[in-house]
Amino acid sequence: MATLHILSHSPFADSRLGSCLRLLGPNDGLLLSGDAVYALQPASLARQALELMPATIALHALAEDLQARALSDLPERVNAVDYPAFVELCCHYDKVNSWL
Template identity: 85%
Template sequence: MATLHILSHSPFADSRLASCLRLLGNADGLLLSGDAVYALQPGSVARKALELMPDHIALYALAEDLEARALADLPPRVKTLDYPAFVERCCHFDKVNSWL
């Protein structure tokens, strides 16, 4: 079953991102929202970890959260989503897991 994993907490506050990355399956996706978009900061350990993810795992980020945190230099694989597209992505996957 394909799962969309949603992270919203800073990758620098705890180990949720690392735990999530270890559990990603072949058909899964990862959506960064809220402070989790800080994982995309250039040069950060978190960004390097995301860049090492297999190409077949989709990586999404909420556009509004990227804009609010002035993050624009994104890896090419990141697909930015607005809220309607976020809802559509949730419907695309069999399950949605929010890492609270």
């Protein structure tokens, strides 16, 4: 059963990103929103961890949050999505898990 995992907290504030990465299944997806998009900062350990994820795990980030935090140098595998696409993603997966 594929799950979309949604992270919104900074990867530098706590261990949610690491915990989430350990639980991702081969067909899961990860959506970064809010301060979680800071995980995509170039040369950060968080970005390195995301780049090491298996290719079968989809990586998404909310475009509005990327723009608000001036993050534009993204890995090729990151799919920047708007809010309508975010809703479509939630419908695409069997389950949605928000890491509060």
